[in-house]
Every structure is written in structure tokens, then in C-alpha cells.
Amino acid sequence: MKVLHLLAALLCLLVVSACATAPPCNPLADWHPSPNHEPRRARMIVIHHTAMRSAEGALLVLQTRNSGGRVSAHYLIGEDGRRYQLVAEQERAWHAGPSRWSGIDDINSISIGIELDNDGSEPFSDAQIESLLVLLADLTERLGIQPHLVVGHGDVAPTKKDDPSVHFPWQRLAQAGYGLWPREVRAPVPAGFDAWAALRVVGYDLRDPEAALAAFHRHFRGREEREWLEGDAAILHDLQMQLMELPAQPAILGR
Ligand SMILES: [Zn+2]
Structure with a gap:
């Protein structure tokens, strides 16, 4: 009898440890793991400006909180072009807040957030934009993000946010293949266009x-x-x- 109890206890331990190392298995269902899965991948990229005076200050806020609560982003790029990563790409960073794009809410769950060290009233430096383009090439290629799905925080949260500012060079990004930009030669607008x-x-x-x-x-x-x-x-x-x-x-x- 004692041996049976011991065996039962051992089995229990084994099940518990299997659950502890594997993704959490819901006790409401029988765990039949499938190998056919992968970490969740981002589907779009959201660009921000920090509205702060230095990358060091922004780093501190992105690792702690701002006046509205705890915030983060996957990447921060300094004015000098230096890139910092704060959150792993498969994790959900807290950068977009209440947001919607193409009818999809909760942009944090499907995006990579990139903060640019910029106070919101100044032009973005060449070094910073060059550095951003290198990162965009890497992210879109490696994560399979469609290059036109690079947007601004203000685009996905139009009632709450206005970053990046009017100084952000969207046309330059589009020339490099990221985001959209109107073409020089355009078809005439049809009558009744909505x-x-x-x-x-x-x-x-x-x-x-x-x-x-x-x-x-x-x-x-x-x-x-x-x-x-x-x-x-x-x-x-x-x-x-x-x-x-x-x-x-x-x-x-x-x-
Ligand atoms: Zn923002």
C-alpha cells in the first residue's frame, strides 16, 4: 500500500513538473502537446518620439513608469543613432495604449514599438533615421512583417497621441520601402470617390x-x-x- 502511495505521489510530481516546464497546461483539459507552434510574432511596427530631452532619461522611463503608469517599448534609438533594446520581440511591450488600426484593437499585442529620442519639436537627426532604417530592414525581414505596416503612434491612437511629430520623414522611409507614401504620378480620382x-x-x-x-x-x-x-x-x-x-x-x- 505504501509503495502505491509513493508511486501516486511521484506521478503527481511528474505531472506538476511537466506543467512547470512546458507552457502552462490548463487543468480543465488533457494536455496533448503539438510541436506545430512558434512564439507569437509581431505583425506591424509603431514609431514614437519620446518627447524627452535625452535617451538616458527615456531609458529610465521605459524601464519604470511615466506620469500615466508603467510604459515600455521594444527599442529606443538615440539621436546619435545608438539602438537600445528593452523588451524581447515576442513579448508584449506597453507602448501603444488604447489603439486601433485596420479594425484591430490592442495594437500592443501585434506590434513592435520603436521609440525615437526626440523632444517632439525638433527635426529627427540623419544618424537616427539611418539607424531606424537598418532596424526596419532587420525586423521586417526576420519577423516577416509586411513593410507597408510601419505606422506612427498618432496613426493608431488619433484621439490620444500625436507622435511622431510632423518633422518625422515618412517620405524618406517610404523611399526605403517602409510605410506608404503617395506616388508622384497618380491616376485621376474617379467621380463619387469616397x-x-x-x-x-x-x-x-x-x-x-x-x-x-x-x-x-x-x-x-x-x-x-x-x-x-x-x-x-x-x-x-x-x-x-x-x-x-x-x-x-x-x-x-x-x-
Ligand atoms: Zn508614442
Whole structure:
């Protein structure tokens, strides 16, 4: 009898230790592990500016908290181009907050966050942008992120955030292959073109339409008006065409 008890206890220990080393198995179900899985991968990249005066100060905040609570990002790039990593890529960093892009909430769960050491009112240095381009090439290639899915914090949280500022060189990024930018030669805008629908196709959250327009203008026109401007329809029509011309890709959440 004693031997049986001992065996039972040993079996219990084995099960517990299997659960402790493997991903947590839910006691509500029988654990039948499959080898067909991988760490979760990010699907998009969100760019920020730190709105602080130094990379050292930003590093401290990204390892502790700011006035709103605990925050982090996967990467920080100094004004001199030095890259710092704070969170592993398969982990969920706390950089985007309440957010939405292409109808998907909780951008933190599907993105890599990159903070740029910049106070929000100054141009971004060449060294910093060059360094960012190197990191974008690495991330999109290695993680299989679609290169057009590089956006700003203000794009995914238009009512709450305005970073990176109007100084951020989105056109230069697009020339290197990241994010979208309207082409010089554009097809004429067809009669009846629905610019609001196109804004949604590009990815913007229209729950606050004026905030979405300001975010669109900040990104694509370097200004922040909250109403339609001359030329917006042509830009949006071209962006929509570019998205439609992309090679067939899995949806943002596809494998
Ligand atoms: Zn931000």
C-alpha cells in the first residue's frame, strides 16, 4: 500500500513538473502537446518620439513608469543613432495604449514599438533615421512583417497621441520601402470617390473623424488640420490603389 502511495505521489510530481516546464497546461483539459507552434510574432511596427530631452532619461522611463503608469517599448534609438533594446520581440511591450488600426484593437499585442529620442519639436537627426532604417530592414525581414505596416503612434491612437511629430520623414522611409507614401504620378480620382472609406481602408479608426483627419494630415502632409484639405482625395485614392496593388498577402492577423 505504501509503495502505491509513493508511486501516486511521484506521478503527481511528474505531472506538476511537466506543467512547470512546458507552457502552462490548463487543468480543465488533457494536455496533448503539438510541436506545430512558434512564439507569437509581431505583425506591424509603431514609431514614437519620446518627447524627452535625452535617451538616458527615456531609458529610465521605459524601464519604470511615466506620469500615466508603467510604459515600455521594444527599442529606443538615440539621436546619435545608438539602438537600445528593452523588451524581447515576442513579448508584449506597453507602448501603444488604447489603439486601433485596420479594425484591430490592442495594437500592443501585434506590434513592435520603436521609440525615437526626440523632444517632439525638433527635426529627427540623419544618424537616427539611418539607424531606424537598418532596424526596419532587420525586423521586417526576420519577423516577416509586411513593410507597408510601419505606422506612427498618432496613426493608431488619433484621439490620444500625436507622435511622431510632423518633422518625422515618412517620405524618406517610404523611399526605403517602409510605410506608404503617395506616388508622384497618380491616376485621376474617379467621380463619387469616397475619401472617408479610403481613410478607413488605409487603416485609420474613424470613431473620431476629425482626429483621424488630423493624424492622416500629420503623417502624409506634415500638418495637422482637422478638416479636409485640397488634394486629400488624390492622396487617399493613390494610397488605396497602392494597397490594392500589393501582392496577395495574408491578412494582418494571418499566418
Ligand atoms: Zn508614442
